[in-house]
Amino acid sequence: MDRSDARNRYISIVGLTVTILGLIFLLRNLDVIRIGNRWWALFFLIPISYLLSNVMHPRKDSQGSFMAGMRSSLIGLVTLSAVMLIFLLGLHWGVVWPILIVIAGLSLLLAR
Secondary structure (H helix, E strand, O other), rough: OHHHHHHHHHHHHHHHHHHHHHHHHHHHHHOOOOOOOOHHHHHHHHHHHHEEEEHHOOOOOOOOOOHHHHHHHHHHHHHHHHHHHHHHHHOOOHHHHHHHHHHHHHHHOOOO
């Protein structure tokens, strides 16, 4: 896959995510759905969609390996998803902060 194909794929995925976010906010404004006052956390879906596309379609690095880029994208994906869910669910950081330690441990395990 050349650079223009990869760029088009990322633009398509992020564009689809922004479109879905717009529809969610429109339905919220029309009182079709209720997502509470933490709606802003849904903006985490934009970088999450980009990272998800990297995990699903990894690129080869200079040594011909897929793993380095996929690992970093996977850790970023898990971290941003966890933070988004913490905000959306209104959880208290004082209770759920160990999640970040678990993610750091997984990151170290995947780096081997």
